[in-house]
Amino acid sequence: MRVxxxxxxxxxxxxxxxxxxxxxxxxxxxxxxxxxxxxxxxxAYGHAQDMIEGKFAGLxxxxxxxxxxxxxxxxxxxxxxxxxxxxxxxxxxx
Numbered sequence: 592m593r594v595x596x597x598x599x600x601x602x603x604x605x606x607x608x609x610x611x612x613x614x615x616x617x618x619x620x621x622x623x624x625x626x627x628x629x630x631x632x633x634x635a636y637g638h639a640q641d642m643i644e645g646k647f648a649g650l651x652x653x654x655x656x657x658x659x660x661x662x663x664x665x666x667x668x669x670x671x672x673x674x675x676x677x678x679x680x681x682x683x684x685x
Contacts, residue, residue, distance in 0.1 A: 599633040600661035631663040642672035 607626040611619040641647040647669065660668065 599630050602627050602629045629661070631661045632668055639672060642669050 605626050605628045606624070607628070608621065608623045610621045613619060638647070
């Protein structure tokens with residue numbers, strides 16, 4: 592069994608930490624505990640980088656990557672990817 596793989600559409604047991612953060616990355620509240628995670632898509636690094644750089648925004652005239660989505664549409668995935676990148680740049684190193 593591949594316990595570390597984030598396969599799209601597959602539930603995995605995990606230990607998660609969630610934070611409520613300010614836009615600058617200051618932790619306001621946190622929670623840690625057991626959880627179940629389920630990725631909506633498994634992207635190649637190139638796909639994710641294209642979304643971050645705005646080269647692929649999930650617009651109707653753009654060809655979608657040939658990967659399976661689980662419960663989301665491309666426009667939603669594309670809208671969230673840059674937020675994750677922006678978040679990672681603002682969170683101070685621990």
